Amino acid sequence: MPDQSHVGRRYEANGQVVDGAGARAFAQAIAGSDEVYAASVVPPTYAAVYCLFPTLYQLFGDAEVGVSLAGLVHGEQSFTWPNPVRSGDVVDATAVIASVEDKRGMTFLGIDHEAHRQDGETVCRGHSLMIIR
């Protein structure tokens, strides 16, 4: 189980190419059977794919931290997008364990995310709160 000693652990996923076809499929999935909104733009929450998941899966696979996926719930999420990301951009993503708290018999894991484009500009900052029951 995560504990205080894991705060500060950092995971990196460098050189993620923002895939245009992938972003279009993502936009279509958001729309469902409705018309896709702003089809030529990468949806901001595509950050889940280019920023969060590649680093989170490393964290979840970190045996020393020992996150139990069976009891894992995504509690809260925030995103800030200082600059747009476009298809073809190459993004470096990081995740850092920001906090570990035990409350009401559950563990609350706070994770800070950041992603930069090839020109160094920040395209996404995020904070995830994961609850492990």
Add this chain to the structure above:
Amino acid sequence: MSAITNSPLTSAVVGDQMTPLARTVTQEQINAYADASGDHNPIHVDPEFARAVGLPGTIAHGFLEMAILTEAVARWAGGYERVGEVSCRFSKPLLPGETVTCTGHVVTVDDSNGTAALELEATSSSGDRVLTNGRATVRLAR
């Protein structure tokens, strides 16, 4: 459905209501989101697994709901590039076949940097508040 591109929002006043966005989320859409996002957690796509862990059946990805909430903000503000921040709490599950309705209102306007902040919420057609503590910041066009 309204026009796909609307003109960018140039001003906002505290209390302004965001144009609500309602979307019915089917299992087919949840499956498509699983494929597009790479999140194939069985609670979203495998009804038997979902029931075995105490859910009424599969549930939508919280991130799918958050994506629809972000689209609602973008439609109101006049484009995804106008959306600076979005945050929310995943409070209750949204089940396939239910309609999620995203609402919001302006809580602050900062004329010095041309931004407006909103409080947001998403409710399901069964009456659950599925996304709570929602916040967004939009960049007003000048």
